[in-house]
Amino acid sequence: MAERPEDLNLPNAVIARIIKDALPDGVNIGKDARLAISKAASVFVLYATSCANNFAMKGKRKTISAQDVLLAMNDMEFERFVGPLKEALEAFKNEQKSKKQASEQKKKAKEAAANGGADTEAMVTETEEAQEEEAPDDEGDEGEGEEEGEGEDEEEGEGDESEEEESS
Numbered sequence: 001m002a003e004r005p006e007d008l009n010l011p012n013a014v015i016a017r018i019i020k021d022a023l024p025d026g027v028n029i030g031k032d033a034r035l036a037i038s039k040a041a042s043v044f045v046l047y048a049t050s051c052a053n054n055f056a057m058k059g060k061r062k063t064i065s066a067q068d069v070l071l072a073m074n075d076m077e078f079e080r081f082v083g084p085l086k087e088a089l090e091a092f093k094n095e096q097k098s099k100k101q102a103s104e105q106k107k108k109a110k111e112a113a114a115n116g117g118a119d120t121e122a123m124v125t126e127t128e129e130a131q132e133e134e135a136p137d138d139e140g141d142e143g144e145g146e147e148e149g150e151g152e153d154e155e156e157g158e159g160d161e162s163e164e165e166e167s168s
Helices: 012-022 031-058 066-075 079-114 120-134 144-149 152-167
Strands: none
Touching: 012 031, 031 066, 066 079
16 A cells, blocks of 8 residues: 555646646646646545445455446446446457457467468468558547556556465
8 A cells, every 4th residue: 555645646747648638729727726636536546446446345356347447436426437438448458359369460470480381471461451450540539548548557467466366
């Protein structure tokens, strides 16, 4: 757990970028307002995490799942966020699945090249075509992917640790 209350705050650079992306061009925000938003965001994240943890504990689990977070949003009376969160979660899962498939195809192509297979060039072409088909269309989605992905690496890491604890 955090040793100091300041350790629980979100990074200022992240908060500043989110605020900047949310405000129209030419609108400035004061330092004190940015600090207030940062504190409010930190409190919200801690409260949502606590509520989601309660659902995980009710399920006799140590790892908080996406379903726990969605249930916590309903419990906290933030129902209007559940739909967008489900969509973002689905998009994230699809992106991860595409990356994994592309990685596996590249690995197979490299193995075939190392073995001197005749189909090496065909496999490389197939891999490139699959990547082009699965590449997300970023038009009109500027800034949205950044917000979704910010905490994802941490979430995966935390889940790995929890799974290790459970298996011990």
